[in-house]
Each structure stands twice: as structure tokens, then as C-alpha cells.
Amino acid sequence: MDLTGLQSFPGAYPVGARDELPPGTLLGTQAQWGWHSVPSQQRHNLAGSTVMYDSPRGPVPYVDMVGDIVNDRETGTSEAENWLRANAHRLDLGRIGLRWLDHGTERPLDQADITDAEQTLDLWTGVVTSRFTLAGYPVKITTACHPYRDEVAFRIESPALRSGLVIGVDFPYGSEAWHDAADWTRPDAHSTVVGVPMSSADDQGTTAWPVFRALDNSRYRALITGQRLGVEQTGQHTIRVSGEDMDPGAPDVLDFAVFFTPSGDGDCIPRGSNRSTPAAPQPGLQATAGYGVVLSTAGIVIAASAQYWPQFWSSGGALELEATDDPRAKELERRIVLSQYLTAVNCAGSLPPQETGLVCNSWRGRFHLEMHWWHAAHFAHWNRVELLLPSLRWYSTVLDSARQTAKAQGLDGVRWPKQVGPDGRESPSTIGTFLIWQQPHPIYLAELVYRANPSREVLEEFAEIVFESAVFMASFAHPTSRGFELGPPLVPAQESYGSIRATVANPTFELAYWQWGLRTAAAWRERLGLEPVEEWSVVADGMVKPRVIDDVYAAIDVEPFTIRTDHPSMLCALGVLPQTDVIDPATMRATLTAVLADWDWGSTWGWDYPVMAMTAARLEDPEAAVDALLLDAGKNTFLANGHNRQTDSLPLYLPGNGGLLAAVALMAAGWDNGPEQHAPGFPSDWTVKWEGLAEAP
Incomplete structure (x- = not known):
């Protein structure tokens, strides 16, 4: 969201492109299941990109590229390679922002209209409060996301609601660009239709307007819910939400929620992938007729968030550095707290996350399996192994394709791919398909799960993933x-x-x-x-x-x-x-x-600094470990919101956050056969309090 608590100024939050394209934006709406593929005029397959390489086992096929990647830019790639690298891509499900309605004409806000802006994310409740003055009117907006549903809710309090302040919801086409999840240039390539509104069964006056979205073979719904709302389609892919017949004596308040959901056959999940099991409806949710979903209100979503996050912070691991005299301790503690929040939001879903999570696209939203350790291992170290399990279970859904890759190369077991979407199909690459360090990652992650819960059930659930990974490694x-x-x-x-x-x-x-x-x-x-x-x-x-x-x-x-x-x-x-x-x-x-x-620090990445810290800690040099975590380098920058910024095209980088948490846990809780002392990876003059952290292997 931007400083309005919605997505009102997408151009003010750019994501830099890696080629000659307009910038993308940080203001997107994404979900685990939200994927799309642009139809191809011809059926592309990986065989067209296969190149034979000499190996100790004889000639072996690799999914290479005819083109190359020079200075992070793809050059000379074929049409087939471009399509295979860009599809499936993660989709921006909808942009929700404030607008002015003046005598029937709707226009975006001007940033100059906003003054006195103040915005706070309450980490204890997960609720954002935005206050500002808009063209002379005071505005307060409360924003929250439901912890168990892909639903975001807003409470807008302002007299400007009586003077033309409305909400616009826009729906884009899917983008094949490296850095962008939305293509606004192809309005005729997709459809947006508002269905018949339906009412809840609770007699509270809650109404839901289903918005049906169709993008080629992808389908999903956006359910706009609230009380006394006006919802109308004002453009080919634009919905207006406003207060309907606001009583002169009633408060200047507009509550609404938007619930995004795949819509059954032909939904946004590519064939062969999995979908996380939906949680049971929470107390206060009412069933609706006809669409197999439940309605909630802004108040219910805000309350659900406020109930979930205290449970999160009151469980798992914790670390405190407040009594440490070193002035760097406060900054390190800030990074630790914010990284826990950001990884819980972005890295704990049913798929391994992309490196920019659910915030914006990078590498077209496809995720990198060599980065999975950096996104997820820390959950086990911080005694939150339940947040690691969904993405680890994904590997079982791509066993067959990984087995076929190994077999094609004359090897046994499974060879895990590198850059993929939910279906696990590899992307042509001059680098990715030749990487091997992702291969033991599922073994490591499964071992962390077992250490947290040393049961036969864990062993049996992940045995095939562990054993087939090892079979390939021995064969390779x-x-x-x-x-x-x-x-x-x-x-x-x-x-x-x-x-x-x-x-x-x-x-x-x-x-x-x-x-x-x-x-x-x-x-x-x-x-x-x-x-x-x-x-x-x-x-x-x-x-x-x-x-x-x-x-x-x-x-x-x-x-x-x-x-x-x-x-x-x-x-x-x-x-x-x-x-x-x-x-x-x-x-x-x-x-x-x-x-x-x-x-060369300028060429490093955010997780390199935790690497140096973990190495220094295991070598019993805690001063060097802390120095590494807080090294003054561009790629080791952590913004005010906790994002580990790398470049204009990577304004956040979650492997840096996850790596930080893994390193700090090791430094505090120690490791197998390590020194028998409190917080062995921290200097002796640091006061480190911790609980609930797990010893590292």
C-alpha cells in the first residue's frame, strides 16, 4: 500500500525494469494461486532449448539458452525461450485506490492533494492506520489483511466521502515483463464482469458483489463486500465503490472488503500444482448462497488480523538486545523484528516464494529453489516450523517432472529445477539449469522439520523427497x-x-x-x-x-x-x-x-552478509559475525519498513531477511557440538536474551 493505506499512487512507488520498459510498481495485490500464461501461437517445449554438454557420463542434455544474459539483460533469446521464461507469471489481481468523483467525472488523486501524512503499521495487530489531509478534508484509513483468506479490508473515515471521495478497483492483464505483474495495454485480452449482488444470511445488511475475471485460461473472482455500498462497473476493467445514500446524521465512514479467490475449473493455478487447504471459517463469518464462499466485513477482517498477530508474536522464538551498550544493537534488533513480520507475510505460503514475495514481481514472479533455504529455514530455527511446512510439501507435487529431468541426463532420483512456477517446469537459462546447490535443500529443510518434531510421521511424510534427492546426488x-x-x-x-x-x-x-x-x-x-x-x-x-x-x-x-x-x-x-x-x-x-x-561488495547480495556471520560464528569469532551482519554496504541496506533493498529493480529482497534470521538464531542458540556457552555467536560484552530458538545443525 502507499501512504493512503490503499494503492492510490502507483507511479510514485516504482520498480525499475531490467530492459527498456516503463517501470513497474510496488503497489500490487498477489496471492499464492494467482498465476497467468499468455497464449503462444505455437506450442513451446523445453526440447527446443536443449543443448548437449560433455560430462563424465558422456553427452548430457541441458535446458540452455540460445541467447545470453549480459548485465542482467536478456539478449538474443529466441521467441520460444522468452515465452518459456515468462510463463506462467504471477498476476496482479487488482489495484485498489482512492479517486475523486466530480460531477460524474472520475479522476485520480493528485499527490499535491495530500498533506500531513502519517502512517503506522502496528506489528502487534497487523493493522495499518493512515492519517492525512486530502484537499482540506481530514482522512483516516484503517487497512488489514485476513490471516486465513486472501482478503483485504478498509475502513475510511472522512467528510470527503460526502464530497466525491470514492474507491476505484482496476484489473490488469498479466505481464511477461521481468519486473511487472500488470499489463494495462491489452484491455481486449481479458474480461471483467460484475455479477448479481448477494446478501448475507445474518440480517446485518451485508452485500457482496462478485467480480468475475477471465484471462485466457485463468479465472478468478474478486468479491467486494460491505454495508450500504454502491458498487458499479464504470469501465471495461474498472469498478467504483462508494457510500450509498449516506444518511446526513450518520458517521462519515465507508467500510468494505475485497476477497480474491480462484474460481474452480480453469482457475489461476497451473495444472499439476497444489493449492493450500483453506482454513475453516473463523467465528463471525456468515455463509452465502450460490458461490461456495463466506462473507465477512471490514470489521471482521480487522478483528481477525488483530487476533492472529498477537498469537504469532507470543509464540515461536524471541531475542532481545536492549541491554547491550553497543549502539549497533538497536539497529540489529529492528532488523530482526521486522524480518520476522515480512517473512511471515511473504514466505510462509503453499509455494516457495519469489524473491520479492507478494509485494511485486521479480523474474516474472517465478521462484528460485536455490533460494528456498534462505526464505524458509529460519522458520524452524525460530520455532515456527508450521510456517515452513506448506512450501516444503510442494516438492512432492513436482517429483515426476524432477525425475524426468534426472532420467534425461542419465541419472537416477530427482533433479530439482531452479527457476519455476507452481508446475515445476524449468526455465531456459545459461545459469539456472546448471546449478546444483538447490539439490540438498529439501534434505536440509526436512531435517529441520524433524529436529523440531522428531516423529515417525515426519520421517514418513518427507522420506521420498529426502531419499530421491540423495539418489540423484549419489548418481551425479x-x-x-x-x-x-x-x-x-x-x-x-x-x-x-x-x-x-x-x-x-x-x-x-x-x-x-x-x-x-x-x-x-x-x-x-x-x-x-x-x-x-x-x-x-x-x-x-x-x-x-x-x-x-x-x-x-x-x-x-x-x-x-x-x-x-x-x-x-x-x-x-x-x-x-x-x-x-x-x-x-x-x-x-x-x-x-x-x-x-x-x-567486491557492490556485486554481492543481501544473504551474503548472514553467510559471513554464520561462518565467523562457527569459527568462534563473534565480533566478526556482528560486523558482517551490520557491514556498511549497499546490498546490506534495510529500509525503514525492514525491506532489504538491493537495486531499483529489487527494492526488496527477502532472502536477505530470512538469512539474517537464520544467522541470528545460530549466533544466539548455538549449533551442534558448538561451544557450551550462552549466545556463542555474539561478543561477550553483548547482553543477549533469547527464548524459543532452536540449535542449528
Whole structure:
């Protein structure tokens, strides 16, 4: 929302484009299920982008790109590649903003009309209160989102409601742009129809107007509800909401809610994906006839939010730094609190989130599985494992396609994709399809769930995901006279080596992750009373050790060995991961020192700073851990609302928030076989109070 508590000034909150297009906007409305695909004149498939690469197993097909990505811009890509990368894309479900109605003519507000603006998000209730003066009229707007339904509610209090202040709801077409979820240039490509209004069964005068949306094969509804509302369609894709026959003696108040929902067959969920089970109706909701939904009012939505968030803050983990003298402690605590809120809102749904969550699109709204750990692992560390479970369960819905990818490459098990929508279809890429560090992520996340709830039910639910991941990992590693090696081809977590993907081998982090992941999967078989898989142990025990040059770990095992840009991912091998046989702590300590000395901070990303903090903590250098978390660098910026800003095109970056929470939890609660002391990752002169945090592996 903007400073009006709605979406009244979309142009004032831009999201920068990565090509020569107009900017997008931060003011969108998105849901887990809200996806769309632009029809293609020809049936595109990944076979058209397949390129054969030499590997130790012989020629292997990879979904590559004819074009390339240069300075974050796609160049020379084919029509088929562009379509496959852009579809399905996440959809902006509707824009809700204030407008003036003057003698029958509706116009947007002018920013100059707004003065004395003050806006507060109450984290305890999740309710936003916006106060301002609009063309001389005082205005107060209360905004809330229902915790269990895709429903947003507004209470507008102002005498301006009697002088032409109304609400406009606009509906766009889906956009294939990298940075935008809305295309306003194709009004004839979709339809918006207001249905027959219906009344609630509670005799309270609540009425709902269903708005039916059709975009090619995608369907959804927006249900506008309230009492004494005027709702009318004033344009092809525009709805006006106003107060109807406001009694001269009645308060100057307009309450309404908008409930977005997929509409059954042909809805916005691509075939083959899952949908989270809807929660049971909350107290006070009344059933309606005809559409199989329940009606609520603005008051009910606001009350539901105010009931949910105190429960959130009163459960899970907590950390307090108030008594610490270091002036940086207050800023770190601010980031911790706001990151908990932002990740709970954006990262706890039925799908792994896109890197900008439900705020705005990046990479067309498609999510990146190598980032899933950074979005979600912290939920387990903060004793909120129930917020991790929905997205972890998604992997079971794409097992078949992941198995087909592995089989096509002559491998066993499942190979998890990188950049996908709900159906799990890979995107053509010169980098993404060559990444492997997402492969052990489901093992790690499932292990965190088991540590939180060490039950047979957890083991049985996620066994297939864990075991099939491990089968691929053992199959992918190939034996040599040195031991088991990884690649080529591949691209490590540090993507600086994408141009030499055909020759890259043995990245430091991935070697350690392979050993840890296979041993963890073996432990799952033992817990279930199953026979061990000998191959897993043979591969794990025989992994080659990473290359060391000048007493520090190189990033990869071939020239140029280490490029000092992008992620310093070799640090993850003892930081994100616990101690493994292939990593020497003294060498990793020298590697951390070398990274801190001269890494190109401008090329880093927000989660790199938690990486350095976790590595420093495990190496028993808590001062360096805190320094890393609060390093003064552009990509380590946390705005007033907690967003980890990266660039104009990435005005928020949730992996930075999630990584911060994972690092802080490790620093406070410690890790397996770590120092037996309170808050071992914090300096001894910091006063750290915590409860409910889980020890890291």
C-alpha cells in the first residue's frame, strides 16, 4: 500500500525494469494461486532449448539458452525461450485506490492533494492506520489483511466521502515483463464482469458483489463486500465503490472488503500444482448462497488480523538486545523484528516464494529453489516450523517432472529445477539449469522439520523427497582416482562462472553440501529402520576435498579458481553447513579473512552478509559475525519498513531477511557440538536474551 493505506499512487512507488520498459510498481495485490500464461501461437517445449554438454557420463542434455544474459539483460533469446521464461507469471489481481468523483467525472488523486501524512503499521495487530489531509478534508484509513483468506479490508473515515471521495478497483492483464505483474495495454485480452449482488444470511445488511475475471485460461473472482455500498462497473476493467445514500446524521465512514479467490475449473493455478487447504471459517463469518464462499466485513477482517498477530508474536522464538551498550544493537534488533513480520507475510505460503514475495514481481514472479533455504529455514530455527511446512510439501507435487529431468541426463532420483512456477517446469537459462546447490535443500529443510518434531510421521511424510534427492546426488557424483567429484558442467552458487559452465568442477560449498546431505539422508533411513544404501556412504566418504590456493579455499577446482564478485559461496561450506570432513576450519578462517579484505561488495547480495556471520560464528569469532551482519554496504541496506533493498529493480529482497534470521538464531542458540556457552555467536560484552530458538545443525 502507499501512504493512503490503499494503492492510490502507483507511479510514485516504482520498480525499475531490467530492459527498456516503463517501470513497474510496488503497489500490487498477489496471492499464492494467482498465476497467468499468455497464449503462444505455437506450442513451446523445453526440447527446443536443449543443448548437449560433455560430462563424465558422456553427452548430457541441458535446458540452455540460445541467447545470453549480459548485465542482467536478456539478449538474443529466441521467441520460444522468452515465452518459456515468462510463463506462467504471477498476476496482479487488482489495484485498489482512492479517486475523486466530480460531477460524474472520475479522476485520480493528485499527490499535491495530500498533506500531513502519517502512517503506522502496528506489528502487534497487523493493522495499518493512515492519517492525512486530502484537499482540506481530514482522512483516516484503517487497512488489514485476513490471516486465513486472501482478503483485504478498509475502513475510511472522512467528510470527503460526502464530497466525491470514492474507491476505484482496476484489473490488469498479466505481464511477461521481468519486473511487472500488470499489463494495462491489452484491455481486449481479458474480461471483467460484475455479477448479481448477494446478501448475507445474518440480517446485518451485508452485500457482496462478485467480480468475475477471465484471462485466457485463468479465472478468478474478486468479491467486494460491505454495508450500504454502491458498487458499479464504470469501465471495461474498472469498478467504483462508494457510500450509498449516506444518511446526513450518520458517521462519515465507508467500510468494505475485497476477497480474491480462484474460481474452480480453469482457475489461476497451473495444472499439476497444489493449492493450500483453506482454513475453516473463523467465528463471525456468515455463509452465502450460490458461490461456495463466506462473507465477512471490514470489521471482521480487522478483528481477525488483530487476533492472529498477537498469537504469532507470543509464540515461536524471541531475542532481545536492549541491554547491550553497543549502539549497533538497536539497529540489529529492528532488523530482526521486522524480518520476522515480512517473512511471515511473504514466505510462509503453499509455494516457495519469489524473491520479492507478494509485494511485486521479480523474474516474472517465478521462484528460485536455490533460494528456498534462505526464505524458509529460519522458520524452524525460530520455532515456527508450521510456517515452513506448506512450501516444503510442494516438492512432492513436482517429483515426476524432477525425475524426468534426472532420467534425461542419465541419472537416477530427482533433479530439482531452479527457476519455476507452481508446475515445476524449468526455465531456459545459461545459469539456472546448471546449478546444483538447490539439490540438498529439501534434505536440509526436512531435517529441520524433524529436529523440531522428531516423529515417525515426519520421517514418513518427507522420506521420498529426502531419499530421491540423495539418489540423484549419489548418481551425479562421479568416481575418479582422486575420489568422487562434481561436474562438469555446472554453475556453483557463486554464479560468476556461468560463462565457463562447460568446464566448472568441484565448487567448495557444493562438495561439502553433497557430503552432509548424503549422510543426513542415510540417517533418515536408519531412523526409519531401513537398510542403508551403501552407495550413499561410499560417495559421501569419498568426496574430494576442495582446492586450496595460498592457504585459502578456491571457489572452484579449475581456472580461474576464484573470481571475487557475487557470492563468496565457499564460506557456506562452514557456516550454512556444520563441520564436515572435507573442510578444515583453519583454512576456512583464512578464507573468511581474505573475503573480508577485498571482496567486491557492490556485486554481492543481501544473504551474503548472514553467510559471513554464520561462518565467523562457527569459527568462534563473534565480533566478526556482528560486523558482517551490520557491514556498511549497499546490498546490506534495510529500509525503514525492514525491506532489504538491493537495486531499483529489487527494492526488496527477502532472502536477505530470512538469512539474517537464520544467522541470528545460530549466533544466539548455538549449533551442534558448538561451544557450551550462552549466545556463542555474539561478543561477550553483548547482553543477549533469547527464548524459543532452536540449535542449528
